[in-house]
Structures are given as structure tokens and as C-alpha cells.
Amino acid sequence: MTMGWIIRGYQYSLKQISAVCVVTAGIVIFTLASYEPGDKNIRSGIDSSTWPIPIPPFIVGVCLLSFSLVLSAYLGLYQETFYQKHGKHNEEMMFYVHFLSIPAFALVGDEMYSAFHVANSTPSFIVSGIDTVIPSAWVYIFTICLFQ
Template sequence: LKSMKFLDSGITVQVKNSLNLLTLTTCVFVSLEGLIFYSKLFTVKLSIPIRVYLKIAVLFFFVNLCNNYAVRCNIYFPLFIIFKSGSLLANIVFGYLLRGHHYSSREVFAVLMVTGGIAIFTLASYEPKASAAAPASSEMSMFLSIPIFFIGIALLTIALTLSAYLGVCQEDMYRIYGKHAKESMYMVHFLSIPAFALVGNDIVEAFYAASNTPPISMLGYDMLLPSAWCSIFGICILQYVCINNVCRLTALTSSLNVTMVISLRKFLSLFVSFVVFENALNIFHFSGAVFVFMGSLMFSKAL
């Protein structure tokens, strides 16, 4: 996770507005792997109908698109993490409203503790930095006459809502058609690729910018591969590992359990990075960590 964050930070510094390119590249990478090793070049019959995957692929695409554009809207990193942790509550709401799932008071309280703990720890770690909105986002703000920050909040809210609904849809799919995690990962990424034509100009600009970065150097020699593309390929591999594990987990347990695991993973990544870089921990960090720890134990019924 730290390696992926480091590479991701590097590529966004080298190539402005590169997140859509990164998302597309990851989709292509996952699709090629699935096409070769799972689909055997379309010779293996699908276990789940394409029409089912189409709905999930559309949701998947727009969740990523909203998150990518929200980053351009001067959204502070802590707020981004807090919105992500809010997916736990959103998952409970959608599970109850759409599928009639009933959650115990213990589960709801545990989710509130974990969400609150992540929010407290994240806010305590925040250090204000000057930032400028991306040109495209600034133009959007001027066109809509809405402050860029509120556009970012709206995009994060849409992404949060769609992500929770996506989790419910995946849960339904596995319940009806069986648990085919590898096929699902391959098909969802494959079917989402054509949708990137909607942001084609943005991706083309980022592609040329990445291709014009200085070549990487090895043993004192300049290689042909631009440094930005080296970072992009590294991110694809690490993303594949994460996506593969999440898809396998999604097929094994409920959407709420998956969301809890992902939220805890993000918190641990934040906590480890904070400790590794020798940042001073204060009472709010400890309080947030205790909330997350106690909430996790309650959720797992260890308490």
C-alpha cells in the first residue's frame, strides 16, 4: 500500500490530471490478464450473463470517475478519507432500504465507532497545504457558478452513494448466479473500458504528457521507457493485487463485511505511514485508534 501511494503521488506530480489515465490503464491490465488466463481468449463460457455485468460495470466506472474528478476540486485528503470511511454507514442504509437487511445494534454501533475513529485520526493528521484547483475543475466551477470545493463534495457524495449501491448489486449477483470472483473482476473491468471514451480528451492529454517525461535511468544508462510509464505500470501491478483480493473477498462474505475490511485496511495504511515517517502522535490520534480498535472488536464479536 505504501509503495502504491508513493508511485501514485509520483505520477500525479509528473503528469497533471492523470487519474483517468491510471484508471483506464488498470482496467486494460486487469482485462488482458483475465482475457488470457481466465477467458482463454473468449473460449470459456461465462457463468453470469453479460447484462448483469453491464449494470455493475456502469456503476464501477462512474464511482471511479467521480472520485477522480473530486481530487481536482481542492478536496483535502482528510475529507477524502472521511468520505471513504462513510461507505460503512452508506452500506448499512442501502442494505436496509433496498434489501431489507436488519443489522443489530451492536453492528451499527461498531460501524459508528470505526467511522468516527477514522475521522478523528485523519483530522488530527491534517496539515494544511496550499493547493490550486486544476484548470478543468476551475472552468467547471466558473461554468456552474458553484465554488469548486462544493463541486468536489457533490462528486464524493455521488461516488459514496453509487459505491454502496454497487456493493449491494454485487452481493445480489453472487447470491443469484453463484460466486465467480475471477470472472467478475475480468468482466467488470473489460466492459467498463468503452466508457472511458467520455473522457477521451483528458486521457489523451495525460497519455502524451506521460510519454514526454524523462526516461528512467538504470546503472547510469537511460532506458527507452519514460519514467511516468514506469510508475503507471508499477501502479497497475499493485492495483491488480488489491483488486484481486477484494473481488475474492466480495465473493466470500457480505458487502458490509467487505466494506469494513477495506476501511480498516485504509486506516492501517494511514496509521503505518504516520508512524514510519515519525510524526508525533497526540491524544486525538490515540483516541481515533482506540475507537477503530474497539469498533473492530465489537464488529467481529470478539467483545
């Protein structure tokens, strides 16, 4: 909303602003409630006591997520301008968004490689007592992708 107000001059009703403030407050509260200083981050294996940067990993993560939200807000405004100027070409825009983000996966290649091995080593998925050969993690991943 802030980007729309600054860049495009959009006006929002009090109801819209209060709804965004309530959702933002909820996200902040739940994010701070999940933070445990000095705790080892199990997913990334980062121990905040041995972190080489003087800023806690939690704060770095929140800053990265905030930066990505600002960029995605700008992307939405840019797409709106693009659609007004050149017409609506959804497939082409989705191609560029996904194609241009592929190089970013090179930064997390090692983590993705180990995650694939972990997913492959999960027990096979069982349906109605029938043991399938498919690792259960992949079934859950594809189900989540299907319903999103």
C-alpha cells in the first residue's frame, strides 16, 4: 500500500489501512514470538553464537524478507504499468519473472542438493495399506504445490 501511495498516488480507505495494520501487527507478533535468542537454527544449521556477522541471523532473515516484499510490491506496480502500456500478456510476464530468477538458485545449490537427498531418504508413502515406492516427502511436496 505504501508503494502504491508513494509511486502511484493511490488513495486507500480507513478500512483498508486498518486491515493491513492488523495483519502486519499479527505477523510481527508471531515472528517475534518464534524468536529464541541463542538457539541453534535447525533448518540452516546456523548457530547464532558463532555467527560471523555482528547482527543476529534472525534480524538478517527479517531484513531479507522485508526487502523481498518491497521488490514484489514494486513488481506489481511495474506489471500494472506494463499491462496498461502493452496489453495484458500474462504468460510472457510469468516466463520472464521465473526465467530471470533462475540464477538465484545457484546461490543455494548445495542446500537444495542436500534437501533432495533428505527428501529421497524419507519412508515410502503408504495408501490404504499399499506401500508405494514414492518417498513420502515428495508426495507431500507435490500435494502442497497442487493446492497452492
